[in-house]
Amino acid sequence: DSLGIGEEAALVDAETGEIMGIIEISEKYKIDRDFENSHVYRTTDPKHPGVAKVNEQAAVNIAGRVRALSEGVYPEKYKDLYLRPAESRAVFAEKGWSKVAAFQTRNPMHRSHEHLAKIAVEVTDGVFIHQVLGKLKEGDIPAEVRTEAIGAMIDNYFVKGTVIQAGYPIEMRYAGPREALIHALIRQNFGCSHLIVGRDHAGVGDYYGPFDAQHIFDELWPGALITQPLKIDITFFCTKCYGMATAKTCPHGKEHQINISGTKQREMLSKGEPIPPEFSRPEVVEILRKYYASLNK
Template sequence: MVEQQKPHGGKLIDRTLSNGEAEDIINRANDFQSIEIGPELVKDVENIASGLFSPLEGFLTSDDYERVLYDKRLSSGIPWTIPIVLDLSKEKASNLNPGDEVLLRHNNQPVALLNVDDVYKFNKRVHCEQVFGTTDDAHPGVAKIYQLNDRLVGGKINLLNETSTPFYEYALKPAETRSMFKEKDWEKVVGFQTRNVPHLGHEFIQKTALSLVDGLFINPVIGRKKSGDFKDNVILDSYESLIENYFPQDRATLGIFQTEMRYAGPREAIFHAIVRKNFGCTHFIVGRDHAGVGSFYHPFAAHEIFSEFDEEELGITPIFFKSFFYCKKCRGIANDKTCPHSEEQIVNFSGTRMREMLTNGERPPADSMRPEVADSILKYENPFVE
């Protein structure tokens, strides 16, 4: 019998109300104060409700926020590295008190009910320094924080309505992925985080990790990204092509993680590992410059942060990979541990070069990208976020 991975904190959180309970609250919507939230916060709410952010049951209270900021843990001591917060204006905050129930709306439609625990100030510069390691607003995560309101509200949520997604077939909840892994008889599952289309280096990393476990869960981030990133549907189509043509059909599957990229480098690597643990993964691939942006983090900072946590308390095994390249002499993918040949024989995977070729309607060479993957991208007139 397959022994399943335990959720982070030991219990898979479920904060989704029954249809009857939700309908009752929606019918009384005018009885509640309300807060309008954007699409990224909606996804945070839904990820809390489904248990993907277990053990969180809502937005961080001040005690949890402070511990996460400075200690990378919740007040309970459980590892957690990214503050999941709800911001609101000083004026709105002045009308809220602990114990209040507030309706969270998106496009004026009820999404969730928030039970207010506390409302507190936060220092944006300190937040950025701790989470991103910089206060430079050239960093997209820092720029986002500087745009937030001046107060945060913490408290548990109850989901009333789930928003629609164009990628419904891939939007599996933790309970569903866990059931799927069990049906596939996968006891050991490795998760792969990505916000890019796959080249041969990615495929090699995935297959190397897959050789150690029972199944591979390819889990792209779907949501707000920076300009120049690949569009969500392009990423999904490219991976469908890769799985169909180059993976055993009973050993790899595709599902999405609906959230925004925060580009928090090492802290986000831990957060991504925890999320995949909640999906049911036992292992997690951590590559070069995981969740990085520009030159804000050194290439292997995301590897080093795992040493700050005991593997037992984190509860998921990281698999670290450095850089890979194509060796003409070896006629395959290699790295400096496996290949003795000179630089003249080495073809590095240049994302910039591949993007240029794809932009120009050209298929990257076979030593960089599978032709079927390239063709799935080239069918789009513009595959990049503007």
């Protein structure tokens, strides 16, 4: 609270101590935590990870123009993944892509994710798999392992040249529908025309409905975002269709549906249980099994 309007302050990485940037303070205000939590996260429950982050903050926020001095470890640590917006736009232009669908993920891609991406490939020029390189939840799979697993899926199950894998440094806040909007805005900067929005995008627990993150885009005014949602229904493996489907394409009952969950898959992997082929590709499972085996050594 000692900083004043018009002053400059260093923005420091709390873990490394590196100065990441300089902020010129143009505004300062005390946090109304309940107001922020209820509007951003639609809950004040302290068990929500995003609410917990807000509640841990100091009493005063500052705002202003930021001058970046460093991108941290990301450009060096993730050389093959780290693309800046100008670089992704240049790649799209080189490929002749004008309609690009971004796919946000913090997980290795299972069969439902693959199906979402393939639907997008059908209606756009290509898919930009843009994964989280920032902090993850406990139990999440590290970016290096995730990248290898996603690469195996792309190499074996997608037509060459239809998918680009990249990453960016963001920490998930699990704000559900409100986070879907910021994900779309970020991908707009990267040059994407669409954001794939499936079931419970950026959700956690039971705080949001399965399609809240799709409905929020309908509340925006015309021109609010250039990047539009590519809304796709719940995906599953149907034993009667004998393939991946959505609630809009499969007429069969729930007794024929195998619902695929990243959380369930992680549980099975951690216990050494077999992963059904309806859940994930064998090449992906092999990579993930090696990772989980290394945790037990």
